[in-house]
Amino acid sequence: MSSRENILAAIKGIAVEQKALPEIPDFGVQGELTETFIQSILGNKGEVLSKVEFESWLPKAGFSKIVSLSFHFPEASTLTLPEDPHELEDLGLAILDGQFGVAENGAIWLEDDNLGLRALPFITEHLVIVLDRKNLVETMHQGYNRIADAVSGFGVFIAGPSKTADIEQSLVIGAHGAKSLRVVLV
Amino acid sequence: MSHPENAAEFLKDQAKSKWHDETLWFVRDKRDRISKTIPEWEELRNLASGIKDNVLANLGSYLEDFERNAQKNGIQVHWAKDGEEHNQIVLDILQKQNCNAIVKSKSILTEECHLNPFLEKHGVDVVDTDLGERIVQLLHQPPSHIVLPAIHLKKGEISALFHEKLLTEKGNEDPAYLTQAARLHLREKFLKAKVALTGVNFGVAETGEFVVCTNEGNADMGVHLADVHIASMGIEKIIPRRKDLGVFLRLLARSATGQPVTNYNSHFRSPSPGKELHIILVDNGRTAQLAREKFKNSLKCIRCGACMNTCPIYRRSGGFSYDSTVPGPIGSILSPGLDMKKHSTLPFASTLCGSCSDVCPVKINIHEQLFEWRQEITKTHGEMGKGLSMKLANGIFKSPLAYKISGNLMRAALKALPDSLIYHPINAWGKGRNLPETPKESFQQWYQKNRS
Amino acid sequence: MKSDSPHIALFIPCYVDQFYPSVGIASLELLEKLGCKVTFPLGQTCCGQPLANAGYKRDTVGTTKHFIELFKDFDYVVAPSGSCVLHVKEHSPVIPGLEKEQAELHHKVFELTEFITDILKIEKLDGRFPHRVGFHSSCHGQRGLRLSSSSELNQTPFNKARRLLENLEGLEWVELNRTDECCGFGGTFAVTEEALSIQMGKDRLDDHLQHHTEILTGGDMSCIMHLQGIATRNKQPLKFLHIAEILNQAIS
Known part of the structure; x- marks a missing residue:
């Protein structure tokens, strides 16, 4: 027998009392949605900007290599997306559109269509995610209701910049991925 | 060495042990505070536990669903009955790619399978990319905690290590500086890697996708730059529905580190065009544990590490004192199932205080299983002396007269014996503690005089 | 004390009996002051907890049987120890032939403070303890x-x-x-x-x-x-x- 058959046969041979799969209630959050979301992002060491604030920040930040796949800021790109993500090694800034944001924890959902290349939001030195404030949901439960049966090869909830606390529990931002996350609420 | 010996050793460095206790207490305290901001917290724990109950009752069919859906999405599914087979599958994939290097993100399962030494023996350069894991790897140590792998180290030790291995400034202990040095060192590894391996936090039966959670982004850096992604998944990591992720992701990071969610929660459903995605479903003792009625619930574990942070023993004895891939309370109920002889002292490394069970996001009755493992272990590995004295005690306690005589004798003896004998170092009670003062009569004697 | 008031058995853990008789006396006097009819059944030994926690629950059948027989006829069993009460309720082995008595007993064993608050329903005690x-x-x-x-x-x-x-x-x-x-x-x-x-x-x-x-x-x-x-x-x-x-x- 193959290991597959072995394992499945072993499981089949064990009588485990049947338990029904529980239904999940639609838990919400207390408090105003946008404010809760903003507080969550700040708590995750991200920043939240308005469109105007972002537009004034971007030129001052002085990035030479920018990829923008955002529908809101198509003109911000200084280079076109390569085929090989390795070429993004020295990318300064990626600007992407998020599909929706979760107020309780600041997690923002992106799929292949939003990412161009899956490596993009990780390899870039800094990350901006643009989010329509209409697309805020309360908790992860509404988040997954929203994703529902959508099919994407890859999807990710990003909630903040790359961080670590592996040295004496001291929080350090910028472990391997993006060193900052700015969320532009439009 | 047994747990008591290892613990006593760890406690010798009082300052470090105290720091270890306080640091992990801080993490637990953060977890306590954030869990209290969620009014439905206890309901979420019930739901998570209920979902996992259903998984354990239908594990076979969920695994088959998962496999079918994953294959439909272009994922190559492998099955491994044990660590050895798992390691061989990884090596075969590497050899097929003509590749002798691999980058890994955190996977306790691969620690359990001892993948690193196996691959290294076959000439593969293995790089752990989680910062904590990279630190312990450079020290040739296993992780001492499943979520905080290097929690047993002080920044001075890490600074010295990085000075030697990564040529950082001597004596620079700034965590930001050391992290930046690791970032540069590992980025080079990520950019060169052809094959990347990750663990799996959750596998979804209905979609065939799996989820990997990190804060550092190292899993994603590895797999999206490599041509081949291998995911190692214990068969108990399966959950039925995508919407179940809502429950588990709300619990996982809050329980683990007291943060609302990990910063990267990646859902892998199919490989990028032109790339390969493999998943290895590993048993390695899990079906055996499922067959143990009293212990099967330990398979509900989502590896958050909360029971370690809360455990007053773990905090003061350190992860290595358990000498087990998964240390702490959950390790003490998982490991005896893998090797009862080796891990026979672990279920006794507890006061049965129950904090682990109350903190567990999937409500595993950890302390009750510790009690049950004790009953099993004494059947086959009971020390003779212990068994004998206990039997004797049973003889005394079931007979009131015998109890009375021995009690009177004991009190009389304690009164008569010199302190030097009672507090002799071989007497473990008296080494660091005084005995209570001996009263002139027992309560029973008082009662008979005053109430009968 | 009313003659029809429930009959309470005082369960005194073995080490309290031997080392801390004052705690047994205080428990008894306290319950009496609160108007309870209390008896200390003679012949108590140990509930078996030290053995069970050491992994020898199977060796506590004798002590458990003794415990049930000693306490089964009381309305309540009260002990100044949460640990021993928990052991009796959750970790003592099932005694063949005494299943009914044992199950009933588990519902009437209480730790002292919970007995006062939950059974006697005493919300507050009047007294003075300036410490x-x-x-x-x-x-x-x-x-x-x-x-x-x-x-x-x-x-x-x-x-x-x-x-x-x-x-x-x-x-x-x-x-x-x-x-x-x-x-x-x-x-x-x-x-x-x-x-x-x-x-x-x-x-x-x-x-x-x-x-x-x-x-x-x-x-x-x-x-x-x-x-x-x-x-x-x-x-x-x-x-x-x-x-x-x-x-x-x-x-x-």
Whole structure:
């Protein structure tokens, strides 16, 4: 027998009392949605900007290599997306559109269509995610209701910049991925 | 060495042990505070536990669903009955790619399978990319905690290590500086890697996708730059529905580190065009544990590490004192199932205080299983002396007269014996503690005089 | 005392009987003052907990049978120990032939403070105890019998012992850094893991000393015995009393 058959046969041979799969209630959050979301992002060491604030920040930040796949800021790109993500090694800034944001924890959902290349939001030195404030949901439960049966090869909830606390529990931002996350609420 | 010996050793460095206790207490305290901001917290724990109950009752069919859906999405599914087979599958994939290097993100399962030494023996350069894991790897140590792998180290030790291995400034202990040095060192590894391996936090039966959670982004850096992604998944990591992720992701990071969610929660459903995605479903003792009625619930574990942070023993004895891939309370109920002889002292490394069970996001009755493992272990590995004295005690306690005589004798003896004998170092009670003062009569004697 | 009032059996743990008769006396007097008809059934031994926790539950059949036979005919069984009560209810082996009596017994065994608050329904005790009191929440009472809320759980905070103590005139309740951390006694753990046990006890004592506890109390004399043993050895200025002793003194 193959290991597959072995394992499945072993499981089949064990009588485990049947338990029904529980239904999940639609838990919400207390408090105003946008404010809760903003507080969550700040708590995750991200920043939240308005469109105007972002537009004034971007030129001052002085990035030479920018990829923008955002529908809101198509003109911000200084280079076109390569085929090989390795070429993004020295990318300064990626600007992407998020599909929706979760107020309780600041997690923002992106799929292949939003990412161009899956490596993009990780390899870039800094990350901006643009989010329509209409697309805020309360908790992860509404988040997954929203994703529902959508099919994407890859999807990710990003909630903040790359961080670590592996040295004496001291929080350090910028472990391997993006060193900052700015969320532009439009 | 047994747990008591290892613990006593760890406690010798009082300052470090105290720091270890306080640091992990801080993490637990953060977890306590954030869990209290969620009014439905206890309901979420019930739901998570209920979902996992259903998984354990239908594990076979969920695994088959998962496999079918994953294959439909272009994922190559492998099955491994044990660590050895798992390691061989990884090596075969590497050899097929003509590749002798691999980058890994955190996977306790691969620690359990001892993948690193196996691959290294076959000439593969293995790089752990989680910062904590990279630190312990450079020290040739296993992780001492499943979520905080290097929690047993002080920044001075890490600074010295990085000075030697990564040529950082001597004596620079700034965590930001050391992290930046690791970032540069590992980025080079990520950019060169052809094959990347990750663990799996959750596998979804209905979609065939799996989820990997990190804060550092190292899993994603590895797999999206490599041509081949291998995911190692214990068969108990399966959950039925995508919407179940809502429950588990709300619990996982809050329980683990007291943060609302990990910063990267990646859902892998199919490989990028032109790339390969493999998943290895590993048993390695899990079906055996499922067959143990009293212990099967330990398979509900989502590896958050909360029971370690809360455990007053773990905090003061350190992860290595358990000498087990998964240390702490959950390790003490998982490991005896893998090797009862080796891990026979672990279920006794507890006061049965129950904090682990109350903190567990999937409500595993950890302390009750510790009690049950004790009953099993004494059947086959009971020390003779212990068994004998206990039997004797049973003889005394079931007979009131015998109890009375021995009690009177004991009190009389304690009164008569010199302190030097009672507090002799071989007497473990008296080494660091005084005995209570001996009263002139027992309560029973008082009662008979005053109430009968 | 009404003649038809329920008949309560006092269950005194073996080490309390032998080492702390004053705790047995205080428990008895306290219940009597609260109007209870109390008997101490003679011939009590040990509930079997030390054996069961050491992995020899199967060897406690004799003691358990003895326990059931001794206590089965009372209306309630009350003990000044959460740990022994928890053992009787959850960890004693099922005794063939006495299943019914055993199951009934499990519903009428109570730890002293929960008996006062939940069965006697006493909301507050009138009395005076002008001291600064630090409470050690013993794990088996707290997380086993749920005598107080756990810091791990998201629940409305409560503490049955505190409810009784707090109303005593002059009593100052000590707030600790870690309200419900284990003291490290743990039965045989105290000797098999001696180094850890002592360290845990020291850490608990430090918390009390930092917060100027004058009298350290609790519902389980085993934890107190361990803590007192360490404090005495290290000449730390703390007094130790079982909660029954405080309540009994306060309302006299």
